[in-house]
Structure formats: C-alpha cells, structure tokens
Amino acid sequence: MPRPPRTSIATVSLSGPLTEKLTAIATAGFDGVEIFENDLLAGPHSPEEIRLRCADLGLSIDLYQPFRDFEAVPADLLARNLRRAERKFAVMERLGADLLLVCSSVSPAAVDDDALAAEQLRLLADRAEAHGIRIAYEALAWGRHVSTYDHAWRIVEQADHPALGTCLDSFHILSRGSDPQGIESIPGEKIFFLQLADAPLMAMDVLQWSRHYRCFPGQGGFDVAGPLRHAVRAGYTGPLSLEVFNDVFRQSEAASTAVDALRSLLLLQEKAGLTAPPAPAVPTGIAFAELHAADTDPLRGMLGALGFTRTGRHTSKPVELWQQGEARILLNTAGTAGDRRAGPALTAIGLETPDPDRAVARAEAMLAPVVPRRRAPKDAPLDAVAAPDGTEVFFCRTDALDRPGWTTDFTAVPGPGPGVGPVGIEPVGIERIDHIALIQPWHQFDEAALFHQGVLGLDADDSLDLADPYGLRRSKALATADGAVRIALNIAPAPDAEGPRVQHIALATGDVVAAARRIRERGGALLPIPANYYDDLDARHELDPGVLAALAELGVLYDRDEAGEFLHCYTVTVGRVFFELVQRIGGYQGYGALNAGVRLAAQHTHRHGVPAHGPRG
C-alpha cells in the first residue's frame, strides 16, 4: 500500500485563538494546517511569528484562505481586486504559505462570463507565480455564477496557467448533489487541494447548512469517501484537509476536537481504501459493567433486590463481582470517580472480544487513549481504552482457553455480603446485560458516536429526539448486527440544567412482569409510572385487560413495532446510576424510545416528590 496522504485541518474548525488551535492540531498529530484568514487577523502574532510557530510545531502551512469575490468583474474592480490580492500575497510570503484558496464569487458585481473569469484568474495566477504562490479556485455551493466543481474546473482548464488549479470540497460537491465521479476526469496535478467535510442530511439553505452544521467525515450523512476515492484515482497527491464550520466545535475544547477530527480522517482514509489499520475486533457480548462507589451499601441493596449474588472478590483490588446469569456487575471502591458526593457511577464496561490484542491495536491506531494498567503481577491481562466521555472500555475474553480469563482474578466468596438483606436471594430471571446507556456531554455526542462505530466496530442507528420535561435529548443507539452488544448514547441536558448526569444498565430477562413482581416483593424500589400512561396504552394497543393491569401495577412500559414487542421497567436511581429490566419479544430491536418521555418525567417526579394532589389551599 502506498504511503498514506498527509493530513491537514483548517484552523476555523477549532475554537480558541490561533496559537491555541495550532498547538491542538500539532498535538493531535496532523501534518499541516490551512490558515483561516480571520484567525490570523484577530490575533496578536505577526505572520512571521505564526510561520515560526508552525515550523516549531512541525506543521506545514498547506493553504491560506479564503480570498473572495475576485473573478469576472469590470476592469476598474479588477484593478482593485488585483491590488487586494497583492496585499494578500505579501502576507502569505511573510507567513511562508504558497497556496491561496480563491472562492467562486458571490458578488453582484460579478458577471456570468466563463471566458472573462478564466482570463482574470489567469492574470491572478500570473501575479501569484511571481511570488512563488499558486491559486486554488473553488466553487462555493452558493456561488453566484459558479457553484459546481465541474464548472470551476472548466474555468481553470480554460485559463490554462501552471499556477492555477482547482480546490475540491466534499461539502460543496455533495450538498449540490453533483456526481463526484467526474473528479476522475480532472488531471490529478490540477487538483491543487482537497477539503473534506461531512454534514447531516438536512433540507435547508445551503449557506446556513455549510456555515453552522458541517461535521467531521463519518459524523454526517454524506459519502465523503466518494470524492476522496475519485480524487486519488485522478492522481491527487496533496494533503487531505478537514474544513468544518460547526457551531458546536466553535465552543468546544480545541485539543479534544482536534483528536476527534484526526480520528475521523483516519477512519475516512481506511474507508476509501487508502490505508489498512488493524480491523475492528467486533465484540460478541457485554462481559461486565463496572460501578464505582465510595459507599457500596445502596448498590448492594439494589443488586440484591434485583437477584444478583456476590460471587467473587478481586485478589488484588477492592472490587467485587456480582452475577446473575451472564450479567456481571463489578463494584469498585478504589480511588475516586469524579464527584464522589454525587454517589455511585458507571465508570467502565467490559466487551467480550474475539481478539483483545487486535481490539487494543485498533483503538490505539484510532487515537483512543490506552488506560494505564494498575495490576498485580499475577492478574490476568486486561486491556482498556478510554471512550471520549471518559468511560473505560475493557476488551475481554471471559471464557478464553488460550489465556487466563479476567474472572480468574476473582476468588469465590460466600453469601451476598453486607447490605443486601436476607442471605440466599433467588435470581429473578435476569439473563445478561441487554444494553448500556451512556450520557454524553453535549459537545461530544458526534465524537462518541463515531468512536463507538469506528473504534469498537458497532453499527449506528439514526438519531432520535427524546422529550425530557426540561428539553429535548438527542439519542443514538449503536449495536452489533446480532444485537449482542448494544450501547445507547444520550446527550446530557443543558449545562445549567438540574440534576446529575445519570447513566443506566439495562438487564435482559425473558419475563419482565415476573421479574418486576419478585423485585417488588423483596422491597426493591421500582420507578412508579403514572396511571395516565396506561389509559393511553389501552387506547393505542388494545392490550388484554389482565396484562394491562399487571403492567400498570408494576410500572412496566410497553412498545410494539412490526417486528415484535418490548416490555421494560426501571429501578429508582442510586447516585448517578439506575437499572432497567427489558424483555424483547420477537424481533424488536429498539429501546422503547416512545416511552422515554414518560420515564424521564417519572424520574423527575420521583426526584422532586409528587406535588400535592388536588387543588392548592
């Protein structure tokens, strides 16, 4: 395989002052940058200083941009535009940049005359060449007369100047619905630059779409690999550069956005067949979920009520293993996990993986931080990486024959231990962990989704909006094709909203009504669901009255689709975690999203208490 292309990113894609952006870009591992003019203008550093800074950071300056509204204008305006260009060439010489992006004009002063545009661009290229500078002409999707890449190329071809080429941008190409196949008819050496950006598929004004909603490749709905593949086939050998205008990234920390950006570019190169990193080791199940708690008593009580038994204690760490069927929960009292006062939290998940070494190699190749292992010499090797939200993801082979499994680090312990209540709790029929729901910071939602897809090898469903009493919450489920591993990502409420960020573990059972009844009999606290919900359920689904009564009595929610049925109920929240019991009937693959609003409101009610019934006073 040939050497992978160089990677680059436009400074406009990140937040902060220019020097902060450059540091983040270099630290993430990019080879070069596009300097966005406004970032230079607004900063206190001279072009020479920025040039030295880039050199020191090992970054090449691949492009200076944008130069707007140049071509196809009357003679007097042309003279003024050439003067303006000369001033920019001077800045570029000080900066050490040798490629200038010229966007197709949006000015009312421009006329619809390709020959005139070509003639004036040739003139510009001539002036540029004298400074050792080249011009990359790009069609903006909202350009006044030139808005498609093939049109921009025809003008470049007509101008026929060695210092004039075209710049391709996947957003402008795909948002216009152009066929990227035509890229292959452009000589590779005339493609001076390639910009890559994705975007969610939206029916909206293309300028607003571009300015606010672009995202990194793989986070939107475009096939960004298409234009990339065609450009490489055409012979393009320049850098692959991300140029993403996004309202969220403008507000996020530059360092983590830069890593997210480079990861998306690495995944894109793989998808386009330009590189061959270690393939994902698609997980085959959820081995365990790990909860951290300073005080484990509330969790012990909850796990006991749910029918879990403490089966083991780690030989070298303060960790207990609780189990029921194939569902395993680790209780960890070591160290700290964020705000201990906020109570127990979900800190790690274990994924059953056919090849843990490959899984780690994949994760490392995709820039996931490998979590330092603190283990005793005799502990089984257990490899973990950190997801963007900080959750540790361990790669396990629980029943491996060729190497010691992680469960061998646990010695059997008798009885449920303190805090559970009566010893000898019977299981309630929980079989395994159905899914894990992780709350994501609002500015890392897309990054997390791409991580779980690209690094872990899960497939993504579409995003949904769930209605919380205090705002909509975006949600996206990721799963393996067979449903053995399911992870639901939910966006956290607004930063100033009340309440901790609560995550949950969903446990699979073959009979949620029976399980819920047994849990309640032994005093396990299930989340009460309003009676009104069951009136509506009756109106919508015509359930058997006996079944409906049982659901209402126990607070079991219900959903149905073409493929099957879904019954689920929730425990109350302990600290920052709660449990769900789910029963899938037939081929139902969802998560009961229709019921999420009711559940979120019921949690709010439970947290704050039911307001006094009846009228006031």
Place this chain on the structure above:
Amino acid sequence: MPRPPRTSIATVSLSGPLTEKLTAIATAGFDGVEIFENDLLAGPHSPEEIRLRCADLGLSIDLYQPFRDFEAVPADLLARNLRRAERKFAVMERLGADLLLVCSSVSPAAVDDDALAAEQLRLLADRAEAHGIRIAYEALAWGRHVSTYDHAWRIVEQADHPALGTCLDSFHILSRGSDPQGIESIPGEKIFFLQLADAPLMAMDVLQWSRHYRCFPGQGGFDVAGPLRHAVRAGYTGPLSLEVFNDVFRQSEAASTAVDALRSLLLLQEKAGLTAPPAPAVPTGIAFAELHAADTDPLRGMLGALGFTRTGRHTSKPVELWQQGEARILLNTAGTAGDRRAGPALTAIGLETPDPDRAVARAEAMLAPVVPRRRAPKDAPLDAVAAPDGTEVFFCRTDALDRPGWTTDFTAVPGPGPGVGPVGIEPVGIERIDHIALIQPWHQFDEAALFHQGVLGLDADDSLDLADPYGLRRSKALATADGAVRIALNIAPAPDAEGPRVQHIALATGDVVAAARRIRERGGALLPIPANYYDDLDARHELDPGVLAALAELGVLYDRDEAGEFLHCYTVTVGRVFFELVQRIGGYQGYGALNAGVRLAAQHTHRHGVPAHGPRG
C-alpha cells in the same frame, strides 16, 4: 372597541412538569390552556386532579390535543381508531375538556379521498357529540393528503356536522405559503380554534422547522397578525392560543417564558387592531447610563481619562453624575448588583421620553415589571421598568419644563473627586451616548428583542452572527428611526464558557482619532488591536497611508458601507463593562459588525495576556 379575545397557550410551549406549567400560565395572566397529551400522560396527576388544579388557578381547558392519524382509512382501522377516540373522550370527560384537536393524517394507511375523510370525521363528530365534545380538524403542513387549511375546511364543510369544525394554525398556514385571506370565507362559528405561532424564515424541512424553531408572534418572520385579522373578520370569537414547539423554551424557566408568551400575544392583538393599549412613547435619546460598583476608583480613572467630569452628587443616594457633552454616566455604590466581586456593571439606562407616564403605562400594559421606587420625598419622580435581563429602564425628561427633571436631584460638586488623577481634565469631544450594548442570557434573546420593540417602541434590525474565538454570538440592533436611541443586544457565550458577561457603552464623537489620542496621552487604557488587522484593512479599503497609520497606532477600527463610514475604538474592560468611542460619517447606520470578531479576540488576548512571541523553547 369590543372585548378583547380570551388568551390561551398550549402546555407544550413551556418547560417542566404539567403542574409547574399550569402555575406559570396562570401567574402570567392567561385565561386558558391547551392540554398537550404527553404532558398529562407523563405526570403523576389524574385527569380529575388536573381539572381541579386548572379550576383553582382560574384557567379554562380550551383544547385537548393532539389526536393523530384518524381519517380516510380502511374499515378495520377505522374501528380501531374509533375505539382509540372513545378512550380519549373518556379522559377528556374526566379532565372537563370539550374540544379535541384532530390533526390531518400522516399515516401511510390513509387514502387520498376527501369524501371518505369527511364521512369518517362525521362519524367521529357523532361519537364526540354524545359526550358533549366537539372536534377541531386541522391541516398539518406535512399532512399526507391534507396539508393546507382550505383543504381541511372543504372536508369539514363536506362532513357538515355541528360537532365538527376546523382549527387554524398560523404556522401551518404561513409555512405552506397559503393566502390567509381565504380564512374569511369560512363561517366564524365553524372555526373552532385558532392557534398562533411565528417562526424565523428558514428554508428547511417544514416538520423540523415546526418542531424545533417555532417562536412567539413577533419573534419570527411571519405576519401572524394576518391570519388573526382574517379569522376575526370571519366571525371567530374563541380564544387566541399560542402553540410553540421550541428547543430553547423547552429548557427555559416556565414562569418567565409564560410572561414573554403573553406579552407577544398582547402585542399581536394590538397589531391586529383588536385592542388599543397605551401607545409606546418612542424615546428621543439616551439620558444616562448607570453603573454600579462597590469600588468606584477604577471607573473614576477611566471616566477621567475619557474626559468626563463629575458634575453632581445625588441629594439622597450614593450616586454621582459624570458628564461630557450630552453623555451622562451615573456611578452608584448603593446596594448590590449581582456579583460584586466581578466588578462594576451596567445596571440601568435612562431614556429621554416625551411622555414618561405613557411610557410606564405602556410598559405595565405589556407586563414589564415596574421597579419599586426608593426615593426621598423631595426627589423628582423617575419611573423605571425592568427589561427581561434585569436592566432597569428609566423614562426621563431631562429638560422638562412642566415637571422637575431628574437632574434636579443632583447638587453640583467641585472637581473630579478622588481617583481621577490631575484635576481639571479637558473633555475629549464626546458628544452623547451613541448606543448601549447589552448581553442577554441565551434563552432570553428573542424575548429581549421583542421587549425593546414592543414595550419601548424601537425598530429591530436583522440578527447577525458575530465570531468570538469561543463560539458564534448572535446580535441584533434596535433603534429609533432617527438613530437617537440605539441598543445592541448580544447573546452571551455558552453557559459554561469563560469570562464574565461584559456589557458596553458606546460614546459618540466627531473625531475618534483625536479623542483616542488625547485619551492615550493622559494614560487611558485603550484596547490594542493587532497589526494584522490593518494589513487587511489596507487590502480591502485602500485608505490613505497617513490615516491608516493613525488608526493602527491608536487601535481604531474602520468600516464602510454605501451610506458612509464608521470609526471606533475600545477601552479595556473594567469589571463587567467597557467603553467604545464611535464616529459616524455620512449615513452609516451600523455598528462595525465586521470588526466584532477582531474586537472579541483582542479582548480575549488582553484578558489572558499575549502568548509568548515566536516559537516555543
């Protein structure tokens, strides 16, 4: 004038649990509510309890909604849909609601057959009538076969049942581009309900537009008064109800959103000619700006450098008057103004008003809280109301002949007082306050804009996005037609962003370069502007080299449009406030928005210090 229509609002327009919404709606002063079904389903209160709660709060239940996907279906599905409807009628009887909203179907099961739709809706109306319930059929803009209001009306007309009428919704009508004039051909008694919502004009998918971006009338781009006027002319006498799905309102405090909502409805009624509240007393100038500070020394130093002189001291309060030309600044050390540790803040503005009494009557009619007056018996009457962001707005007549002016409360004091430096500072040519820039919490931006328009009588410009290093900031200018009063609203950065919310006072001068030079000579700290900005200014505007050098030397920014030129510079920030000096040449009416990104970045640099020049190490 006839009695004004009753006011109502859908519970979906506000955040929080249902009982919290109802309390906010009643407290704001609405007459009734539409109960959005999900709000009832998700809450712990029975329909009977909600009925009693509404009665206790004095709210009528005007509508229960929505009932979806009913009409024009095959016989077996019709039977199921009628059963579903009966269940809802039962809930409505318990709730005491007698009007059900039926939305035009979006189901693939519906057929395109108006006669069938009419027949089935007649059947539904018959069943409803038996419960004393009426049906309001509404065309969703994205309905499968019925998506326009006139089409929905034709079906209602064809069904011809006394318990069946139509519901009109300004969003659905205007987003489809329908002509609302046709409303007048519907008999008033067949318009069972009228929903009012605005939205910003956006080219996007109408369902997404409706679900996320609706706003209160006057906050978007639709002429919502049009459908209202036509409905009243048709003979509609029911409530005017707001139904606004909005991502921001879902997260905001219900109490303040409800007030914002009712104010928009009162303004809309006035605009449609249904009511005649006191007209706005359009202000004729900015009388003063008031700054609160625990320690006034830094402000005294700044004001002295800017050429202000302390001219008076309030006879009964710890307030000083500083003046230069017609620009007046009050320095107040009384009480607290938010976080005193964050330093001086802008807390009040005084508007010159031809008729202060009418201005207050207008503000009260439009639900602006009147600020309690704490004044000594001999103080001049000075009326103030609170803007949505808490800024107090005083209505003044500085040079009134028929009543004591507010300046009579101040006694002349000699000299500039402590902290100013050399006594006898000369003015620098400041003539008056050009504008005040107020930072708004992100969820109150539209409310504030409507307040300044509807209550104060200013005209609004379009919104702009300004690029801060850490995010885009929405901005909107409001002004009187003659420009005598200008207020710029800027949205605050994200809630978790760094830095205090900084506001500013812009001072008008006839020669900003001379003023800046004199300020600098006496040690006043002006905000440094990067040299790169002037390179770009030269490229863009071909200024005279001497002028350009003077601008660069003093940090004066420049803008030009068809109407004229604009020169402006900034002081450094003191606590939560800074000053701008502006010079308008010709008919320039803007605020130098193009330069805002440079100014915001320069403020960031000044706050955090310039990173070390040159490469690291």
